[in-house]
Amino acid sequence: MLDLALVRRDPERVRDSASRRGLDAGFVDRVLELDTRLRALRTNVETLKAEKNALTERIARAPNRAAAAEALRPELKALDERIAAGASEIPALAGEIEQMLGDVPNVLDPRVPVGRSEEDNVVVKQWGTPTSLPFTPKPHWEIGEALGILDFERATALSGSRFTVLRGEGARLSRALINFFLDRAAARSYLEVAPPFLVTRETMWSTGQLSKFSDAMFADASSDLFLIPTAEVPLTALHRGEILSGETLPLRYCAYSPCFRKEAGAAGKDTRGLMRLHQFEKVELVWLTLPERSDEALQKLVADSEAVLAELEIPYRVVDLCSADVGFNAARTFDLETWLPSQGRYREISSCSNCTDFQARRSGIRFRRAPTARPEFVHTLNGSGLPVGRTLTAILENFQEADGSVRVPDALIPYAGFSRIGAPPASPQGNGTT
RNA sequence: GGAGAGGUGGCAGAGUGGUCGAAUGCACUCGCUUGGAAAGCGAGCAGACCCUUUAAAGGUCUCGGGAGUUCGAAUCUCCCCCUCUCCGCCA
Numbered sequence: 001m002l003d004l005a006l007v008r009r010d011p012e013r014v015r016d017s018a019s020r021r022g023l024d025a026g027f028v029d030r031v032l033e034l035d036t037r038l039r040a041l042r043t044n045v046e047t048l049k050a051e052k053n054a055l056t057e058r059i060a061r062a063p064n065r066a067a068a069a070e071a072l073r074p075e076l077k078a079l080d081e082r083i084a085a086g087a088s089e090i091p092a093l094a095g096e097i098e099q100m101l102g103d104v105p106n107v108l109d110p111r112v113p114v115g116r117s118e119e120d121n122v123v124v125k126q127w128g129t130p131t132s133l134p135f136t137p138k139p140h141w142e143i144g145e146a147l148g149i150l151d152f153e154r155a156t157a158l159s160g161s162r163f164t165v166l167r168g169e170g171a172r173l174s175r176a177l178i179n180f181f182l183d184r185a186a187a188r189s190y191l192e193v194a195p196p197f198l199v200t201r202e203t204m205w206s207t208g209q210l211s212k213f214s215d216a217m218f219a220d221a222s223s224d225l226f227l228i229p230t231a232e233v234p235l236t237a238l239h240r241g242e243i244l245s246g247e248t249l250p251l252r253y254c255a256y257s258p259c260f261r262k263e264a265g266a267a268g269k270d271t272r273g274l275m276r277l278h279q280f281e282k283v284e285l286v287w288l289t290l291p292e293r294s295d296e297a298l299q300k301l302v303a304d305s306e307a308v309l310a311e312l313e314i315p316y317r318v319v320d321l322c323s324a325d326v327g328f329n330a331a332r333t334f335d336l337e338t339w340l341p342s343q344g345r346y347r348e349i350s351s352c353s354n355c356t357d358f359q360a361r362r363s364g365i366r367f368r369r370a371p372t373a374r375p376e377f378v379h380t381l382n383g384s385g386l387p388v389g390r391t392l393t394a395i396l397e398n399f400q401e402a403d404g405s406v407r408v409p410d411a412l413i414p415y416a417g418f419s420r421i422g423a424p425p426a427s428p429q430g431n432g433t434t
Numbered sequence: 435g436g437a438g439a440g441g442u443g444g445c446a447g448a449g450u451g452g453u454c455g456a457a458u459g460c461a462c463u464c465g466c467u468u469g470g471a472a473a474g475c476g477a478g479c480a481g482a483c484c485c486u487u488u489a490a491a492g493g494u495c496u497c498g499g500g501a502g503u504u505c506g507a508a509u510c511u512c513c514c515c516c517u518c519u520c521c522g523c524c525a
Contacts, residue, residue, distance in 0.1 A: 039483095039484070039485095042483080042484065042494080043484065043485075043493090043494095045494080046483095046484070046485095046493060046494040046495090047493075047494090049493085049494060049495090050492095050493055050494070052505085052506095053493095053494090053506090055505075056452085056505055056506050057452085057453060057506090059452080059505055059506070060452040060453055060505095060506070061452090061453060065452075065505090065506095068505085069504095069505045069506085070505090072505065073505070075505095076505050076506095077505090080505090243444085243480095243481090370463085371462050371463055371479085372462080372463050372464090372478085372479070375481080
């Protein structure tokens, strides 16, 4: 949520950010107008209330309270009427402002490149060279199905489209990746958390997942609980409503979780394979920082995410998302994209965002610089470190060999317990089922 | 799911209609004291919003949430949420 004070203080900045995102900035004037009216109303009502409170106190101090109450009754009644009249409009006005403000995305960092689509994202770094294979690379779903480790057909029978079943080494590799990711995060001083995968509407709202633009969530209507679309939600909201002491910052959390997304707006996109499913698994990284440290934290977060990919020897690049592509909560986002040989291009695997005080304001996560200082909002950041399915995709595609087998990256072998999926037929030891 | 108890400031814990945003203790901040510390002493110490150049002063609201009774509600009434104990069920 935007700071209303910011809209008042620097409307131009808010307008500019909205139009860079390709949104109509008309809400700024509307909010300012409503706000002016609201404050005038409130001041008026509060003055009347102060008058009433003074009279009430006079009754309390009177030697004969009943008589005093009786004497002041007409005056009090008149005040009550004026208060009620003035107050009647307040909830609607406040609600309208709240709603408008709640639907406005975060103010972009001035450094975010201006653009109209993901085409305008700026590549800031490339690691490794795109894998070139001496044969025609197969897409990961073909590799996985041929190896018997991915089963889309049975998944569809169980749950419909956009699900998969992992089998054998596929399932084990998935489990290995989760442990690998968590261990690497822990080594970089993230505290591992095992959060709930279902959260309340308030929690979902507090991290900015429930705006009017979002219908991406699976939910249980009878209990009003939502399946998390990412562990960012419970991790960021972990300290909701708290006032932290400044010296505990930064707080760094990581969590494994399944993620559930309707992918309603993605019809026709990535309909095959693991890239876009209704359910996937991920290890998420979250920071709560001092405001002046969040920029630096974003760099570290990206580096933490990168380190895992590099250790897995997967060629990737880092892109600075342009104004049209930065999400609702974020002021600035860097995506990591891995090379997919079958598509001959880089595809998103991780998104690392600085949400500044946007989520913190919605969630009421504050801190004090000193024990007697005023509370301020923290800055929150989140990034994938990493998703299992897309990492598996990158491994299958980049490490595929001509015989259809797939090498396991060295770093993962201790976790997986095997070094290759689908041993070459020439090797008599390999029985393919491990 | 059933029965009972309870939700008050960072924590503990008073407060059952009036000058209570709330005693007291602990914690915390500042000062005094001390060679230094502890103890002791003094002062301060919830949040949001409004007003305000800053500060100060002031105003409104908040004692789980919402609605109500009353001139006046932490205190009374109703609804909801949550926690704890016992029973039932269960991985």
